[in-house]
Amino acid sequence: MTVTESRPESSSEPPAARPRYRFVGTRPVRHDGLDKVTGRARFAADCDLPGQLAGCVVRSPHAHARIISIDTGEAEAMPGVKAVISGGDFPAVAPGDPNYDMGVNLMARDRVLYEGHAVAAVAALTTDQARAAAAAVRVEYEPLPPVLTIDAALDPAVGAIHAHMFTSGADPAPTEPSNVSQLTNFARGDTEAGFAAADVVIEREFTTQPVHQGYIEPHAVTADASQDGKATVWCSSQGHFNVRAQTAAMLGWETARIKVVPAEIGGGFGGKTTIYLEPLAVLLSAKAGRPVKMVMTRSEVFRATGPAPGSKFRVKLGARSDGTLTAGKAQMAYSSGVFPSYAAFLGAWTVFESYDIADFEVEARNVVLNTPRSAAYRAPSAPMSALATETVVDELAQALGIDPIEMRLRNAVSEGAINTLGAPFPRVGFTECLEAIRDHPHYGAPLGPNQGRGVAAGHWFNIGESSSATVNLNEDGTATVVTGSPDIGGSRASMALMAAEELGIDVYDITPVVGDTESVGFTDITEGSRATFATGMAVVEACRRVVADLRGRAAKMMGVDVSEVDWADGSAVHAGGEHDPLPLAAITAEAKKTGGPITVTGSLDAKGVGPSFAVHLCDVEVDPETGVVQVVRYTAAQDAGTAIHPSYVEGQIQGGAAQGIGWALNEEYIYDGDGVMENPGFLDYRVPVASDLPMIDAVIVEVPNPNHPYGVRGVGETSIIPPLAAVANAVAAATGRRIRDLPMSPVRVLDAIVNSGSDSTDSSSSNG
Amino acid sequence: MTVRVHFSSDLRRLTGGLTEVEVADPGATVKALVANLDGRFPGLGERLSAGTAVMLDGEVIAHPDYEPVADGSEVYFIHQPSGG
């Protein structure tokens, strides 16, 4: 095949004021692409070992029940069955232990806490035998009343799910257990005075339901435990070092006993930052003495792996007639499923973070329910908080007769603005994103009948954390770059581009590889939009040390002092010009004579993350007869800092927007009165398909992060934040009705149109 | 040497309502600074050492214990967000 560089149609502006790079910012075909278009790429379920058994999990039909007994006798006697395990096979965990939540989530102990909770697992010769044996495990339950809604969890009269859980952050410290796991309060200034200074005050309530990350690849693992007490695990995850640490902790093993080999990962979006099957497979394999492969069904993925939390908010904002926001107040609740999380904390932090508001009060509660333990989903908690803030800001702009972008420009945070926690913002590109949308032809384009246009913004912090990269120069002058970051959206290509830029050799002379836990240094999870940022920094550091080594070797070959040798365009160059430049390949060819192989590892805990802002613009058409909302045009601008591989930056923007549109219009967990999920499949949990969406015009804004060698901010998460409010604001513009309960399903939209639904004027007041 | 320390509002319960303090003689590192603050506001040390990041002179540092502080440093105790 021929590998060519192409520039697909896109409106992303050429980067304005940044250095010209030879490779960074180009769009080469990704190195792992060929395997993925020919079916060669091996995802988690594609890994098979000779003699492997099939594993299957027995799951609870009840949302909440005491386990009276588990009888595995019949299952163990069935044909082909080689091992059966249940809670008693795992190390005991006591309430309050750091491993308690994950340990109990992996395998129920004395109670089942949600429908789909694992109670036992079976390994047999074939999948059919394993399933039959799983069905023959006899579990006697005593059903308990489930807690299923945020309102119930907030009601002190409803019994606490966990007798050991007391609300943290409450003052004074509570004496009774509660379903509220955590309380966060942030405040600044005098909120009452701030509202009094406002000309318009609007207060609204919002609800959203849990939604799933919806990665197309179900969780899968193959584990091979050997007689020496070690185990190798093949699985796909967002972080195989994390899988190793968590699996070891769950089994009570030393870390070194487990090796995790990363398979290609078929989507994660935050959902594969934790483990579900790995310790089960290792334990079954150890018990059976053979490899065990386990693959979740889609129904198991929905019922037993982390969705994003549901939420319920009341948000109030005041503004002066010139559009200046004067005060904000938010009361928020997030449901994180059956165990505590930081969802409410992140919600409280994000709800007013984008705007410079002098006076505010935020109170956020995290509640637990008898539903699956929630997991991260792209910019956790921020899409819901932005739905609330960005809707109320839109209503304020409307009430004041101010253009919605102009309204946001007047209040947008910029460098030096004090954030919710009290710290100053670094250089950010919010204003630039707003201007990019304002100046985009979409913003002024005419609308058709029953159409409406909405705008909304979003922000994410991004994170740094630890990364390692090893650069090996090969004898012929090519290079291998090994990192510990699973590639979930093209990060290998980005690593190769940065290495090419540093070393000055062609991007296709670099082979980027994701190493297993024994062949590269520790690397944290690919999350928080950190891979290109932090692992990229490790690659750059390793390359710079390689270049230092190369200069030394070249000096030896030239017979000059190293201080006379520079590195330019892939060659060692003698400053005095008396020696011909030595290309990298000429130096690697002589490596044996100048000191041996050239290999360097860069490892670091990355500092200096750069927050990323995004502004989305959405046109919808609402069918007044059916309530169906069709997104007809969509433009998304996002500050990438620097786009290393613009195609994959656009891809992150487009993919996040599509997920947010699904969240706005269709997606939700639906439970019956007993807490049994009613839509655990893609037929009834409807994610957007190609015909639901228009082209998504991704506009890359580049305000470089001064703390990264190439200015990277990280782009994986912000794109899912604005769509909920952008779609809601567009629906409001099209119908004149505000819908504040997601999803905006046809039934809800029709109801709003026909019955005036959630009206558009409640609890707004004018101080004028 | 003096540094200025800023507390997010959810920490004020532990600081008697103070949002910022000047610390004279803070020690050489963030870790020493935290020990110093804990002497003044009992319980704050435990809270700050549990996964708290700092913003030190404009840069977010996730694991700051051994990070040097200098005369005139501005230290913000913040929380390390996670991600998806």
Place this chain on the structure above:
Amino acid sequence: MSRVHVTCTVNGDETEFLCDGGQTLLNALRDELGLTGAKEGCGTGDCGSCSVIIDGRLTCSCLVLAPEAQGAAVLTVEGLASGDDLHPLQQSFLEGAALQCGVCTPGILMAAAALLDRNPDPTETEVRYGLAGNLCRCTGYDKIVRSVLAAADSQRTTSQRTNTEETA
């Protein structure tokens, strides 16, 4: 349990395999023939990641029993390229960055190939409806749709050129 003997053509090769009567074609391709390009995203016909072409028809292989493939011609993603020459769709997906995680890609390529066979000059809307049975959670479909349109273009150009050469 007695196994069923199936003879069919897979990617142009005469192929025989044994399977259970209740085994899906998807499982047989993956487990009996080692062709793991087709993926199981749902097992219920809702995601399209298992898409293959059977006797010219786009099919969810998770919904077909393996014995039903008796005598049929099955095309999977592994058979899409001819030797070293990638199918125009494979080439355009690479150049257009139409894949991120890539787990949906085999199914989407098969759906797109079936579409272009039926309709060599589809509109954007026709591409979107042609792919509506295939979920992609990563890309938002933008680059996928563009790449299918680009492949259709290049296929038409190539066949026009061939036609012209033949007439000339």
